[in-house]
Every structure is written in C-alpha cells, then in structure tokens.
Amino acid sequence: MKRFYFLWAFCMSLFFTGVEIYGQSCTICDTTITVSGTESRIFDMPANAFVCITGSGVFNGELNLSDSSTVCIDEGITFEISSDFTQPNSANWGQMWSGSWVVNNYGKFVGNTVLTIQDGQVFNNYSYGDYQSYGDVDADLAIEAGFYIPPGGEGREENNQLNIENGGVFNNYGSINVSGDLVNNGEFNSTEEEFIVNVGNEFHNESGNADIYSLRAHGEITNTGEITLRGIIESVTDGFRNARGSESGTVIGIGSPCVIIRTATFIENNGESSLLDGRLGTIVLDSGEDNYDRSGKEEQDVLQANEVTDGECLRILPVVWQDIEAQFIQENKNVRIIWTTTKEWENSHFEIERSVDDAEDFKVIGKVEGLGWTSTLSHYEFVDEQLPFNATRIYYRVKQVDFDEEFVYSKVLSVKIPNAIVKSGVWRVYPNPIKGKRVSIELMKKQAYNGEVLRVRVIGPLHSTPFVSVSSVENLKTALEDALLILPKGLIVFEIQWGDKVEFIKMIYSD
Numbered sequence: 194m195k196r197f198y199f200l201w202a203f204c205m206s207l208f209f210t211g212v213e214i215y216g217q218s219c220t221i222c223d224t225t226i227t228v229s230g231t232e233s234r235i236f237d238m239p240a241n242a243f244v245c246i247t248g249s250g251v252f253n254g255e256l257n258l259s260d261s262s263t264v265c266i267d268e269g270i271t272f273e274i275s276s277d278f279t280q281p282n283s284a285n286w287g288q289m290w291s292g293s294w295v296v297n298n299y300g301k302f303v304g305n306t307v308l309t310i311q312d313g314q315v316f317n318n319y320s321y322g323d324y325q326s327y328g329d330v331d332a333d334l335a336i337e338a339g340f341y342i343p344p345g346g347e348g349r350e351e352n353n354q355l356n357i358e359n360g361g362v363f364n365n366y367g368s369i370n371v372s373g374d375l376v377n378n379g380e381f382n383s384t385e386e387e388f389i390v391n392v393g394n395e396f397h398n399e400s401g402n403a404d405i406y407s408l409r410a411h412g413e414i415t416n417t418g419e420i421t422l423r424g425i426i427e428s429v430t431d432g433f434r435n436a437r438g439s440e441s442g443t444v445i446g447i448g449s450p451c452v453i454i455r456t457a458t459f460i461e462n463n464g465e466s467s468l469l470d471g472r473l474g475t476i477v478l479d480s481g482e483d484n485y486d487r488s489g490k491e492e493q494d495v496l497q498a499n500e501v502t503d504g505e506c507l508r509i510l511p512v513v514w515q516d517i518e519a520q521f522i523q524e525n526k527n528v529r530i531i532w533t534t535t536k537e538w539e540n541s542h543f544e545i546e547r548s549v550d551d552a553e554d555f556k557v558i559g560k561v562e563g564l565g566w567t568s569t570l571s572h573y574e575f576v577d578e579q580l581p582f583n584a585t586r587i588y589y590r591v592k593q594v595d596f597d598e599e600f601v602y603s604k605v606l607s608v609k610i611p612n613a614i615v616k617s618g619v620w621r622v623y624p625n626p627i628k629g630k631r632v633s634i635e636l637m638k639k640q641a642y643n644g645e646v647l648r649v650r651v652i653g654p655l656h657s658t659p660f661v662s663v664s665s666v667e668n669l670k671t672a673l674e675d676a677l678l679i680l681p682k683g684l685i686v687f688e689i690q691w692g693d694k695v696e697f698i699k700m701i702y703s704d
Contacts (some may be wrong), residue, residue, distance in 0.1 A: 194239060197479075197591065198289040199569045202313040202574060202629070203274060205312075205633075205647070208596055209233030210238050212319060213260060213471070215564070216543070216613075217264070219245040219246075219247060219267050219299070219443075220246075221263075221265070221266035221700050222243050222244070222245035222265065223242060223243045223244075224238060224242055224244045224245070225244075225245045225246075225247055225631075226244065226245070226246045226247070227248040227254050227327040228246060228247070228248035228249065228269075228496075229248050229249065229250055230250045230251075231250055231253065232250065232251070232254050232372040233253055233254045233255070234251045234255075235252045235254060235255040235257070236255070236256050236257065237257045238253065238256065238258050238259055238262055239259055240258060240259040240260050240261055240262065240509060241259075241260075241261045241262065241263045242258070242259065242263070243263045243266055244256070244261075244262065244263065244264045244265070245265045245267065246264070246266050246267060246270050246272065246300075246454075247266070247267040247269070247270070248267070248269060248270065248641055249269035249270070250270065250271070251271045251273060252266075252270055252271070252272045252273065253273040253644065255258055255301070255361060256290075256673070257568065258290040258291075258292070258294055258619075259292065259298060259425065260291075260292035260293055260308070260702065261292070261293050261294070262290075262292075262294045262295075263295045264294065264295070264296045264297070265296075265297045265299070265579055266297070266300045266302060266625065267299055267300055268297070268299040268300050268320065269682075270300035270301070271300060271303060271337075272298070272300060272301065272302050272303065272307065272563055273303045273305060274289055274302070274304055274306075274308070275304070275305045275306045275580050276288055276289060276304075276306045276307060276308060276309070276467070276500070276510055276596055279306060281307075281404075285309075285311075286309060286356070286627075287306065287307035287308050287354075287356055288309055288311060288401035289308060289309070289314075290314075291311075291383045292373035293313035293314060294313075294314050294315075294317045295314075295316075295317070295465045296317065296322055296702040297317045297319065297348050297514065298316070298317065298318045298319060298339060298340065299319050299320050300322075300339075300380060300695070301320065301322045301337050301338075301339060301341060301617075302318065302321075302339065302340050302341065303337065303341050303342075303343065304342040304355070305338075305342070305343070305353075306345070306353055306656070307353045307354050307355075307373075307387045308353070308354075308355050308356070309355075309356040309357075309358060309361075310355075310356070310357045310358065310359050310361035310362065310363055310379065311360070312358060312359060312360030312361060312379075312575075313360055313361075314360075315362040315363075315364070316340075316363045316364070317364045317366070318339050318363070318364070318365050318366060318367050318369065319339070319367055320338075320339025320340070320365045320368070321338065321339050321368045322337045322338045322339040322340075322367070322368060323336050323337045323338070324336045324337065324338035324339070324341075324370050324389060324391070325368070325370040325389075326389070327391065327395065327407075327409060328387060330391075330393075330409070330411050330429045331411075333370065333391050334370065334372050334391075334393045335676075337417075338367070338368040338369055338370035338389070338391070338485055339367035339368050339369070339372070340365070340367070340369045340370070340371075340528040340610070341369075341370050341371075342354070342355060342370070342371045342372055342373065343372055344372040344374065344393070344648065346375075346653035349372075349373070349393060349394050349411065349412070350373075350394060350543050350629070350658065351373075352372035352375060352393055352394060353372060354372050354373035354374040354375065354394070354626070355369075355371045355373075355374075355375050355376070355529045356376045356378075357376070357377045357378060357379040357380070357381055357401060358378050358379055359378050359400065360379055360465065361378075361379035361380070362379060362380040362382075363377075363379070363380070363381050363382070364381075364383075365381075365382065365383035365388055366385075366388060367388065367389070368390075368391075368394075369383070369389065369390045369391065370389075370391045370494070371391070371392050371393060372393035372635055373393055373394045374392070374394045374397065375390075375392045375396045375397070375410075375459050376397045376399060377396075377397070377399065377403055377418070377419075378399045378401045378407065379400060379401050379402075379531070380401065380402050380403075381398070381402070381403045381404070382403075382404045382405075383405055383406060383407070383408070383669070384404050384406050384423060384616060385406055385407070385489065386406050386407065386424060386513055386514065387513060387514075387515060387535065387607060388406060388407065389407065390405065390407065390408040390409070390411055392408065392409065392410035392411065393409075393410075393411055394410070394412045394527070395410060395412040395413045395414070395415070395431075395479075396408060396412075396413075396414045396415075396426075396662045397414075397415045397419070397437075397451070398415070398416045398417050398419075398420055398442065399404075399415075399416045399417050399418055399437075399669050400416060400417065401418045401419075402419050402421075403416075403418065403419070403420045403421070403487050404420075404423070404425060405420060405421070405422055405423065405424070406423040406424040406425075407426075408426045408427070409426075409427045409429060409430075410427070410428050410429070410431075410670070411428075411430055412428065412430060412431045413428060413431040413432055413433075413661070414426060414431075414433045414434070414456075414543070415426045415433075415434045415435075415436075415437045415442075416433075416434070416435050416436075416442030416443075416444060416528045417440035417442045417464075418443075418528045419442065419443045419444075419445065420442065420444045420445070421444070421445045422444055422445065422446050422448070422452045422454070422474075422476070423447050423448045423452060423474075424452060424453070425452065425453040425454075425455060426453075426454055426455070427453075427454075427455040427456070428455075428456040428458075428612070429457060430455060430457050430458075431457060431458055431594065432456045432457070432458040432459035432460060432461065432480070432484075433454050433456050433459070433460045433461065434461045435462040435463075435464060435467040435468075435489060436462075436463060436464025436465075436467045436489070437459060437464075439465075440464065440468040441464030441465055441466035441468070441489070442464065442467060442468075443467075443468040443470065444468070444470065445470045445473065445479060446469075446470065446472075446473060446474035446475060446476040446494075447473045447474045448474040448567060448593075449474065449502075449601055449602075450599070450601075451473070451474060451475040451476070451477045451494075451496075451538070452474050452476055452477070453476075453477045453479055454476065454477070454478050454683075455479040455480075455481075455585030456479070456480050456481060457481040458480065458481060458482050458484060458619050459482065459484040459485070459486070460478045460480045460484070460486070461478055461483050461485075461486040462486065462487050462488070462489040462490075462491070463487075463488045463489050464488045464489055465489075466489075466490070466491060467526075468489065468490045468491070468492065469487075469489070469490070469491045469492070469495045471491070471492055471493045471494035471495045471513070471649045472491075472492050472493045472494075474494075475494035475496060476494065476495045476496070477496050477497070477498060477501055478495065478497050478498065478652075479497075479498040480497075480498075483497075483499075483608070484674075485497060501507045503594075510562075512534050512536070512537050512538070512540050512593050512601070512602065513534060513535045513537075514532065514533070514534055514535075514603065515532075515533040515534060515535050515570070516532065516533050517530070517531070517532035517591060517604065517606065518530070518531060518532075518606065518620040519531075519589050519606040519607075519608045520608070521574070521608050521611070522608060523611070523661070523693075524625075525572075525588055525646075525648075526580065526648055526660075526690055527576050527577055527578045527580065528573070528576070528577040528580065528587065528589070528608050529574065529575075529576050529577075529608045530545060530575045530576075530589055530590035530591070530592060530606070530608075530671060531572070531573065532572075532573050532603065533570060533571065533572050533573070534570075534571045535551070535569075535570055535571075536567070537563060537564050537565065537567045537571065538567060539566065539595045539596045539597065539676065540564060540565055540566075540567060540582045540593065540594075540595065540596075541562075541563055541595055541596045541598075542560055542561060542562050542563050542592045543560065543561045543562075543563060543575075543591050543592065543593055543594070543596050544557050544559070544560050544572065544592040545557070545558055545559040545561070545575045545577075545589065546558065546586065546590050546591070546592060547558070547577065547587060547589055548587070548588040548589075549581050549584045549586075550584060550585065550586055550587075550588055551588070552588040552607075555588070555629065557592075558577060558579075559575050561573050561574075563593070563594075565596075577589075578622070578659060578660050579650075579657065579659065579660065580610065580650045584610050585610055585612065586607060586608065586609050586610060587604045587607075587608050587610060588605055588606065588607055589605070589608065589610075590602050590603050590604070590605045590606065591603040597651055597653075599607065602604070611693065612682055613694055614694045614695070615694075615696070615697070616641060616694050616696045618637055618638060619634060619636070619637060619638045619641045619642065619694075619696050620634060620637065620687075620689055620696055620698060621634065621635045621636070621637050621698075622673065622687055622698050622700060623633050623635075625700050625701060626668050626700070626701035626702065626703045627677070627701065627702045627703070628703055629673055629701055630677050630678065631674065632670065632673050633670065634666070634670050634673060636666055638681070640692060642666075643692070645691040646662055646664060646691065647662065647663050647664070647665075647666070647668075647669050647672075647689060647690070647693040648661070648662050648663075648689075648690040648691070649661055649663070649669060649672050649673060649676070649687065649688065649689050649692050650676065651676040651677065651680055651687055651688070652655055652685065652686040652687075652688060653680040653681060653685050653687070653702075654681060654683040654684060654685070655681060656696070658676040658679060658680065660690075661675070661676070671691070673687060677702065680702065682703055683701075683702060684699065684701060684702075685699075685700050685702045686698065686699050686700070
C-alpha cells in the first residue's frame with residue numbers, strides 16, 4: 194500500500210514532477226545563487242525558501258536549508274555534496290539536510306558520500322548528465338549521471354550508497370549511477386524505458402515500493418517490499434531473491450509482451466508470502482545458470498526463459514520511444530500527433546488509432562511507415578483532418594508494428610475539442626436540387642464572416658470527402674464543385690467551417 198506523507202511533501206512532489214521537461218531551467222525562485230566557475234561559499238536559507246542554483250560551473254559550497262525548502266539545480270551546474278553523518282550507526286546516516294525539502298535536479302548532482310532521503314524529503318532527478326545509455330557495468334561507474342555517487346571505497350562493497358527511508362521519495366526522469374548499494378524503504382520511481390538506473394553493487398528493495406522500467410545491478414537484487422516491474426531488472430553477476438530472512442516480497446508485472454527478471458546465477462521466489470504476479474504482464478524469469486526456486490506463490494503468467502516461444506519477450510525491443518503528444522490546432526481545425534523514437538529494430542510501420550468520447554472503441558485512421566533499422570533520433574507526424582462532428586474529446590494511440598507483425602501500443606493521448614458555434618443562414622448554396630456538377634454559393638450575412646480560412650467538406654450517403662481549405666469566398670465554389678465529383682447521388686450535407694463557427698447545409702444531389 195502506498196504511504197501517505199504529510200501534505201507539504203506531497204504537494205511539492207506533484208507540483209515539480211513531470212516527465213517532459215528535460216533540459217529546462219529553474220524558473221520559480223525567491224533566492225538565486227549564480228555560479229561562474231566554482232562556488233565554495235556558505236549560504237544560510239530561511240524556512241520555505243525556493244532556492245535556484247544557476248549559471249555554469251561547480252557548486253561545492255555549503256547550503257544550509259531550513260524546513261520546507263525547495264532547491265532547483267540548473268542544467269549548467271554540477272552540485273557536489275557530502276553528508277556530515279558518515280557512520281552507519283548514526284540515526285541520520287547520510288543525511289543531506291534535516292526536515293522536509295524538495296530537490297529538482299536538471300544538472301549533475303554528485304554525492305561524495307553515502308546519501309539518504311529521509312521522511313518528508315523528495316528528490317526529483319530530471320537530468321541524464323553524461324550517462325545516456327547502459328554500457329559496460331564496470332566502466333559505467335566512472336560516468337557522471339544526472340544523479341551520481343562515484344566510487345569511493347577500496348572495493349565495490351565499500352563504495353558509497355543511496356538510502357531511501359520510510360517517507361522518502363526519489364523520482365527519476367533521467368539517469369542514476371550509484372557505485373555502491375541502493376537500499377529502498379520508501380518510494381522509488383523510474384517508470385519509462387529511456388530512464389536509466391545503474392547500481393554498482395546491490396539493490397535491496399526492503400520495505401519500500403519501487404516502480405521500475407529498467408534497473409541493472411552488478412550484485413544481488415533482493416525484494417521484501419513491492420516492485421512494480423514494467424521492463425527489466427537485471428543482476429549482472431549474481432542472483433535475485435524475492436525474500437530475505439523471514440520477510441517476503443511481491444513483484445507485479447505490468448508490460449507487453451512481458452517483463453523480465455534476469456540474473457547471472459539464480460532466481461528465488463521461495464518466501465512464505467513471496468508473490469510473482471503476472472496477471473497484468475507476463476513475468477519471464479531468465480537465470481543464466483537455469484537455477485530456479487519457485488516454491489513461493491505465483492499468479493497467472495510466470496514463465497522461465499526456455500518456456501518462451503518465438504522469442505516474443507526476449508527479443509530486442511523493436512522501438513525505443515522518446516515522447517509522443519497530440520494537439521488540437523485551432524486555425525486548421527485538426528489534431529496533430531507527433532512522436533519521436535531513439536532506436537528502431539525491424540520496425541515496419543505505425544498505425545494511428547482513434548476513439549471518440551471514450552478510450553474503448555479504437556479504430557485505425559492512418560498509417561505511417563517506419564524506418565526499419567536506425568539508432569538515430571527519428572521524428573514522425575500524423576494529422577487527423579477528419580474530426581468527427583460534435584466530438585468533445587478524442588483519444589489517440591499509436592500501434593507500432595514489426596516486420597514479423599508483432600506490435601506494441603503507445604500510451605493513450607486525450608485531446609479536448611472546443612465546441613463549434615453552429616450558425617444558420619450565413620451561406621446559401623443553390624440550386625437545390627443540384628443537377629450536374631455546377632453550384633453557386635453566396636455569403637448572406639457579411640457581418641458573420643471576417644476573412645477567416647474556410648474549410649469545407651461534403652458529407653454524402655456513403656462517405657465524406659476530405660476537408661479542403663480555401664482562403665476566399667471565390668475559391669469556395671470551386672472546392673464544393675470538386676467535392677461533388679467523387680460523391681454518389683442522394684442527400685448530401687455541405688459542412689463549412691470558419692474561425693470557431695460551422696454551418697451545415699442540406700442539399701439534394703440528383704441527375
């Protein structure tokens with residue numbers, strides 16, 4: 194069960210949390226510390242302060258925060274910090290600041306000691322730093338991530354670690370590189386495919402809740418809390434235990450076609466209350482030594498790697514999505530869907546699907562070809578020109594299809610459509626009935642039209658023509674006549690849009 198923190202920390206977490214603000218600057222400040230080169234002075238902050246550290250360079254001074262403060266670290270800043278509490282037996286081991294606080298990091302946050310996120314403290318990492326993708330497990334420890342605890346001991350076990358205590362929250366929207374252990378008893382969230390979590394030694398999700406897409410640990414992974422797994426967790430040299438001593442853990446798989454627990458040695462789900470829950474996403478267990486203990490509880494689809502058919506789960510991910518969004522364009526009365534990928538493998542095409550007024554009845558409305566194989570940033574766009582009449586909200590999703598016809602869906606996008614003002618008698622189309630292909634149109638209420646772009650389509654008994662945009666009343670007649678060329682005879686409706694207005698004119702189209 195998710196824990197409830199006091200109101201300030203919760204509100205600050207929501208206010209400063211979002212996944213599409215990479216590279217932005219700090220904007221809400223009542224105190225600004227500007228760095229040029231190296232800043233080593235001492236700064237004492239009052240309670241409820243909003244502190245922005247901006248400029249370019251290294252901040253290695255002393256920042257003394259009071260309760261309920263917010264710190265924003267700009268993208269040009271490397272912020273170096275050490276804790277005064279360096280002994281493991283200290284109640285405040287690794288404490289950065291006391292009391293409640295929020296850190297929003299867009300630069301590089303470098304901890305030169307053990308760091309601990311305590312009750313009421315929220316750390317939001319929006320930065321990748323220099324760590325853009327997984328590589329060699331040892332070499333990566335030298336790469337400065339957005340949040341970085343570099344090696345500091347004689348051996349891997351002596352390296353500094355990150356602790357998240359009960360009531361503490363760490364949200365990752367970039368990259369994390371912790372050279373020692375990562376121990377979670379609070380809330381740890383890193384939920385998207387492109388987000389990176391590299392643990393140089395062991396990962397222990399003790400009494401905490403962890404929501405993870407991708408995490409790689411050099412050493413053992415243990416879970417006695419709850420892990421929501423959306424992609425893969427991997428122990429490069431050791432194993433995975435879903436229990437520790439008398440305590441048991443739960444792993445909930447959420448993902449398509451599957452999620453993966455991968456280790457070099459063993460996988461154990463053998464605690465008294467251990468649970469692997471595959472009801473929302475198949476959990477695949479991939480032990481390098483085929484060493485499994487599955488005596489604990491399992492729900493629905495939990496498979497070993499050798500039970501997976503056709504490689505649908507263990508294959509290379511076909512597409513790495515960077516972002517996707519949809520926007521209503523007022524001047525054109527259409528919806529523009531744009532998305533970006535950072536890698537594609539055997540990507541055949543994308544299908545754009547739409548559902549009107551709910552997210553339950555999706556239908557294909559378009560197709561965009563993929564690039565097949567690429568490791569560069571690729572941009573795609575689709576414009577929905579044929580918006581349904583009277584729709585107030587439209588839902589979109591993009592279906593990515595491989596050459597072997599395997600597919601995955603993007604997230605669902607919701608777009609609010611402004612209500613059009615329906616007019617009557619502004620335009621007159623004649624003769625009625627229409628015979629042949631010739632029509633005339635007249636603007637009857639000149640005060641109702643102020644030179645806006647005109648969009649017109651004809652709704653026929655079997656189908657509608659695409660919208661055509663024209664810039665003048667004179668061109669509107671030609672657009673209407675062209676539309677008649679592809680429609681069968683019968684009852685038709687001319688739909689004319691301009692600005693935030695629309696008029697529907699019923700006509701009979703006969704021989």
